[in-house]
Amino acid sequence: MIPLSIPHLAGNEWTYVKECLDTGWVSTAGAYVSKFEESIASFTGSRHAISCMNGTAGLHTAMNLLGIGTGDYVLAPNLTFVATLNAISYTKAEPLLLDIDPESWQLDLDLLQRFLTSDTYGKAGVRYLKADDRRIAAIMPVHVLGNMCDMDRLLAICRDHDLPIIEDSTEALGSTWKGKHAGTFGTFGTSSFNGNKIITTGGGGMIFTQDAVLADRAKHLTTTAKTDPLDYFHDEVGYNYRLVNVLAAIGLAQMEQLPELIQYKKRMDAFYRAQLSGVGDIQFQQITDGVDPNCWLFTFRTARMRELLTFLNDRGVQSRPFWTPMNQLPMYASLRYVTERNHASRVHATAISIPSSSGLSEAQLGEVVTTIREFYHA
Known part of the structure; x- marks a missing residue:
């Protein structure tokens, strides 16, 4: 059988994983987590990269940090992997589906422009759907198969219509628009390191943001919202979305390749x-x-x-x-x-x-x- 898309593990994976095993640093603590985050941030040009357990967790975290919840809409393409919509549903928001361009298979920006102009309205910097006056809290473009839409135009549309962008760039690590990396355009971006992706940690994800405050909040929320290095004190409902050291070690070796x-x-x-x-x-x-x-x-x-x-x-x-x-x-x-x-x-x-x-x-x-x-x- 010629496989569809399997990992290519030909670098320092064994060496780095052995170090984790030899030292006992296999769980959520350990140097490889920060090394992996730094490597991804450096490669993509993102100011901040926060590791997590998978790309879906990254999307869910991003929406939580934007305050998206019950009664909100999030715009997303109708053709995507189900995790995109599942992440929206976890917040109790409702996906609002958009069709795609038939040639590039990305969001149809002409359709998006017409829809926002005719079927929505803005008030006090917030976008609402005319049909029911519910908030459209964000748009989640998906960079399908590592391709991207016209990001300059998408950014302009979203600025004109007060829409935050959460990029589902889980398939697009290494893809660029005019030299700028996928995942670094929106308020948040995400990567996935599932076994079939261009690099893998077996399972894992990364959250991108250019905002230091949001980056700190993302790290806090994905590490169970623990506030003290000694005492088990948590100041809000957090998530155990941490990437473990042994998987980050694989990720660092993959990034080198x-x-x-x-x-x-x-x-x-x-x-x-x-x-x-x-x-x-x-x-x-x-x-x-x-x-x-x-x-x-x-x-x-x-x-x-x-x-x-x-x-x-x-x-x-x-x-x-x-x-x-x-x-x-x-x-x-x-x-x-x-x-x-x-x-x-x-x-x-x-x-x-x-x-x-x-x-x-x-x-x-x-x-x-x-x-x-x-x-x-x-």
Whole structure:
């Protein structure tokens, strides 16, 4: 089986983890947590990076720090991994879904602009939905597959309409818009280090912010709101969202390899695009002008997605369909969905992800391409 997206552990992972085991610093205390945070902050240019147990916890923390809760809306794309909406739901806020651009698969900014202009109003620096006068507390753009939308335009729209931005940049570590890293545009950004991401800690996440006060609050909230290093005194309801030292050790070793991993992903992306261009009805994700993506997981569209999916998996080429749109899931089916042509549904019905692991050999990449061509030429 040629795997879809597995970790590439080829650096100092064993050395750093062994040090944790040898010294006994395997839990939430230990030097590797701060080293990992500092490495991520330095790489992305974020002033502050706060580690946590996963990307979902990072999103949840960000919303708590913005005071988002019962009765609020949070704008989010209809095509995303379910964790985006789950994190909103944890706060008792309600996701308000937006359709995507059919070419880039990012938030449709034209649609967003029309919606905010016609269906919302501002009062005292707060945005409200006209239909029910409820607050729209934030927008959560998702950098799908490491691509990004026109961030200059998104920032301008959000400034004009008093909308804080929480970036779900969990797939986009290393992606940039005009040289600025994903996750560093909004009030908060997040990263995920799940086993299938461009770097991994097995499980883990990171919260980005440029605000020192918010950074201190994020660290406090994610470490059970403990106020005293000796006494167990907690001054509010906090969360045990801490990243443990042994996983941070893996993360630091992975960060040392990240530039090399990104370059590999870009070569893989270029190879697939060159070799599959003109094959069958394949259509590629369009990269937004100004974006330098990390090329995390190669995904394309074809009307024969389901047939191709079965064909590839039966032949040992692990492939997966794209996420089910949020409004097609039972717990989110009744949400308000802002759309004109429902592009999210069309992309989902035709998109397939193919092997994109950083450790794939040229022979394996060639086998993936050969198998896809065999399907279309059969």
